[in-house]
Amino acid sequence: MAATVCGQAAPAEMPAGLFRGSFVSWSGSMASGEFTIRTSQNADLFCYFDSHSYMERDHRRIPVASLAAGEKLEILADHKPGSSTCYARTVAVIDMAAERAASERARQAKPLPAAGRPLFFTPRGDRTLAGMVVGVTARTLTLKTTSGHTTLALRPDTSYVSDGIRSGPTDLRVNTRVFVRAGRTIDGAIEAYQVMWGEILDVQ
Numbered sequence: 001m002a003a004t005v006c007g008q009a010a011p012a013e014m015p016a017g018l019f020r021g022s023f024v025s026w027s028g029s030m031a032s033g034e035f036t037i038r039t040s041q042n043a044d045l046f047c048y049f050d051s052h053s054y055m056e057r058d059h060r061r062i063p064v065a066s067l068a069a070g071e072k073l074e075i076l077a078d079h080k081p082g083s084s085t086c087y088a089r090t091v092a093v094i095d096m097a098a099e100r101a102a103s104e105r106a107r108q109a110k111p112l113p114a115a116g117r118p119l120f121f122t123p124r125g126d127r128t129l130a131g132m133v134v135g136v137t138a139r140t141l142t143l144k145t146t147s148g149h150t151t152l153a154l155r156p157d158t159s160y161v162s163d164g165i166r167s168g169p170t171d172l173r174v175n176t177r178v179f180v181r182a183g184r185t186i187d188g189a190i191e192a193y194q195v196m197w198g199e200i201l202d203v204q
Contacts, residue, residue, distance in 0.1 A: 011036050014045040014077050014086040018128050018181065020094070021045065023071045026064050035064065035088070037073055047077055047086040052164035052199050057093040059159075061166070064091075072096055076128060076181055076196070089179055089196050090161065127190075129180045136172055141192055143178070152182055153191040163198035172197070 014037075021037030024044060028034060032050040039045060049055075055062050067073075072094040078087045129150060131143035142151045160167040172178070172195065181194040 011044040011046040013084065014047045014075070016077050016079050016086070016128075018074065018076055018126070019045070020072065020074050023067045023069060023073050025069065026067065030063055030065060033064070035067070035091075037075065045086075047075060047088045049088045049091070053088045053091065054161045054164045054166075054196070055091040055093075058095070062093070067091075067093070076179065076194075078130075078179060090181075090194065126183050127181075129182060131178065131180075133172060133174050133176045133178055136169075136174065138169070141172075141180070141195065143180070150190070152180065153185075153189050155191055155193070158192050159194045161194065161196045161198075 019037070019039070021039045024036040024038050026033055026035035032048070034046050034048045036044050036046045049064060055064060055067070057066070074092045074094055075088050076090040078089050079085065129143060129145060129152075131145035131150065133141065134144045134149065135142035135151075137154075139154055140151050141154055142149060154169065158169070160169055160172060162171055176197050178195050178197040180192050180196070182190050182192050184190055
C-alpha cells in the first residue's frame with residue numbers, strides 16, 4: 001500500500017523501463033531535482049533528473065522548467081547501480097495529435113518493399129535494453145546483456161545521446177555501457193531508435 005502524505009497517497013517510485021504519463025510537477029533546480037507524472041491508471045510516479053537527463057520537445061532539447069502540467073511524456077527510467085532510486089535518462093514530450101495522425105497514415109498505407117517503405121515518423125519503441133557494446137557497424141549494434149548477445153539494426157534516424165548531449169554514431173565505442181530504446185519491425189528484426197550512454201545521477 002502506498003504511503004500517505006497529508007491524507008493523500010504519496011507518489012510511488014517509478015520502476016526502471018519505458019513509461020508514459022501526464023506531467024504533474026517538478027521540484028529542485030534546473031540542474032537537478034525530481035518530477036512527478038500521472039499514469040493512465042491515475043497513479044503518481046516520481047523520478048530524479050540531473051544535467052545528464054535529456055529532455056526534448058519536437059526533437060529539440062528543453063529545460064525541465066518548460067514542461068507544462070498535463071503534457072504527455074515518455075520517460076526512459078533507470079536505476080543507479082546499487083540503488084532502487086529512479087533516474088530519468090530521457091524525457092520526451094509527446095505530440096499526441098501528430099502521433100495519432102502518423103499511426104493512421106501507417107495503418108492505411110499499403111505495404112511496400114523495405115527499400116521503398118516511407119518513414120512516416122520515428123517509432124517510440126516498446127522495449128528497452130541495457131548492455132555492453134561488443135560490436136558496432138554502420139548498420140548494426142551488438143550488445144552483451146544479462147541474457148546473452150543481442151544484435152540490433154541501426155536506422156538512419158537512430159538518435160544517440162551521450163551524457164545528456166545529442167551525439168552521433170561515430171561517438172559510440174566498444175566496451176561502453178548503453179541503454180537502448182528499441183522495437184520490432186514488421187519483419188521481426190529488433191531495431192534501435194535511441195542509444196544512450198554516460199554518467200548517472202549520484203543520488204544521495
